[in-house]
Amino acid sequence: MVEAFAVASGKGGTGKTTSTLALGMALAEEYDVTVVDADTGMANLLFHAGLADVDVTLHDVLSGSASTHEAAYDRFGMRVVPCGTSLAGFRDADPERLRSVVADLAADTDVLLLDSPAALGSKTAVLPVVLADRVVVVLNPTVPSLSDALKVQEYARSYGTETAGVLFNRVRDEDAVDRVGEQAERYFDGPTLAAVPESDAVRASRQAGEPLLAHAPDSPAAAAYRSAATSLDVRSGAAGAVADRFRSAVIPDPP
Amino acid sequence: MSLGDGSVDIPHGRLVYSRVVDDVGVALATAFERSLTGYAVLTPQSALLLDDAECVLTFEAGVPVLAYDVASDVGGTDALTAFSAGGPCRTELYDLPADALTVAHDTPELRVPPGAPADHLADDAALADRCRARAPDDRTDDPETDPLEAFLADEERIAAIQEEARADAERRAAEWGLDDHLDG
CATH class of the missing domain: 4.10.910 (30s ribosomal protein s13; domain 2)
Structure with missing residues (x-):
């Protein structure tokens, strides 16, 4: 079985990468989980997962100099495919290969989480949302962030991608989000998965190069992510169908 | 300048800054860094040709106090949700002596929490924190108003x-x- 989720937000700074890895680790207690840094232009998952020094990344696979399995690392109970950050790597990467990379990975996992670019302005950026089964929308409890989240959902809807849930991140006033969460559910197709409190532990785990659930497993933020993962009803899909969808997807623009 | 139904008067200040900035966040950060006491008139670039598409914010030592959206004629946190904040905007900052705003600032329906404009116009949590930290401890704002709730409604x-x-x-x-x- 496999279900592919795009973890998305309309703008940067919502804590999307932190959320992707935290959800991944929480889901890994029950499923085989693969996390891919699909943000090939602004990669940062490698810093969050202690993979900053690895030799082979998605960029090498996309440039044809490495195989998918060489860029997949077993870390924190998940398979993690980081992307490099060099301009040269980005320049040499052939986005066309991303489809087959993801198709390869989809054939051999339960849950595929695509850390998606925080933008909707290019084909490469929107492709994970187009191809995923469902989208997990990460937002901060502010008007601009909510407005962006609604836009992401509308893009996803346009491509027939459902909303699995909404994750409020960097929450300072949980009571306010409780009230707002209910209102928000009127507009989002999926449930409010959790309200993750603003936390110094998040910053500390990023500095330590560890996902939050590894660095501060007892923090309230980690507990919120575990609760979000429980609320996410992973559906079993046919691995072949997901793989085929990625293989048949149109080729993104070159960078 | 009169806000709302004309009951709130803000004296004309001295123009100290006028340019088109990339987004409202730059305007708020500029007012904060200059410790502006006075007011800002913000006009989204997309609405430069419209007469009344402005948002007026007042400041004390760079920290927002009042907000008023001219087009929708609403004040306080409602103004923050009404104002179309995306993209570049023309920003004019006006300086005033602190006591010139005392009367205007005693208008609860136009007041906003110190961090609310940075949070809800600019999505800039760091600036919101700095505004909250700089705001005087005795500042009272209506805790009942939540821009996010207003937006969702x-x-x-x-x-x-x-x-x-x-x-x-x-x-x-x-x-x-x-x-x-x-x-x-």
Whole structure:
């Protein structure tokens, strides 16, 4: 079985990468989980997962100099495919290969989480949302962030991608989000998965190069992510169908 | 300048800054860094030709105090949700002596929490924190007003955002050759 989720937000700074890895680790207690840094232009998952020094990344696979399995690392109970950050790597990467990379990975996992670019302005950026089964929308409890989240959902809807849930991140006033969460559910197709409190532990785990659930497993933020993962009803899909969808997807623009 | 029904008067200040900035966040950060006491007139670039598309914010030592959206004639946190804050905007900052705003600032329905404009116009949590930290301890603002709740209650505005995003998605799908993937 496999279900592919795009973890998305309309703008940067919502804590999307932190959320992707935290959800991944929480889901890994029950499923085989693969996390891919699909943000090939602004990669940062490698810093969050202690993979900053690895030799082979998605960029090498996309440039044809490495195989998918060489860029997949077993870390924190998940398979993690980081992307490099060099301009040269980005320049040499052939986005066309991303489809087959993801198709390869989809054939051999339960849950595929695509850390998606925080933008909707290019084909490469929107492709994970187009191809995923469902989208997990990460937002901060502010008007601009909510407005962006609604836009992401509308893009996803346009491509027939459902909303699995909404994750409020960097929450300072949980009571306010409780009230707002209910209102928000009127507009989002999926449930409010959790309200993750603003936390110094998040910053500390990023500095330590560890996902939050590894660095501060007892923090309230980690507990919120575990609760979000429980609320996410992973559906079993046919691995072949997901793989085929990625293989048949149109080729993104070159960078 | 009069705000609302004319009951709140703000004296004309001395223009100290005037330019088009990339987004409202730059305007708020500039007012903060200059410790502006006075007011800002913000006009989204998309509405430069309209007479009343402005948002007026007052400041004490760079920290926002009042907000008023001219087009929708609403004040306080409602003004923050009404103002169309995305993209570049013309920013004018005016200086005033602190006591010139004392009367105007005693208008509860126009007051906003110190961090609310940075949070809800600019999505700048760091600046919001700095505004909250600099605000005087005895400052009282209406805790009942939540811009996010006001935004979510505005079904018409949300429908407009959704409609625009959907049209945008479909237009770009055609541009990017993704038409085949569109649903229905």
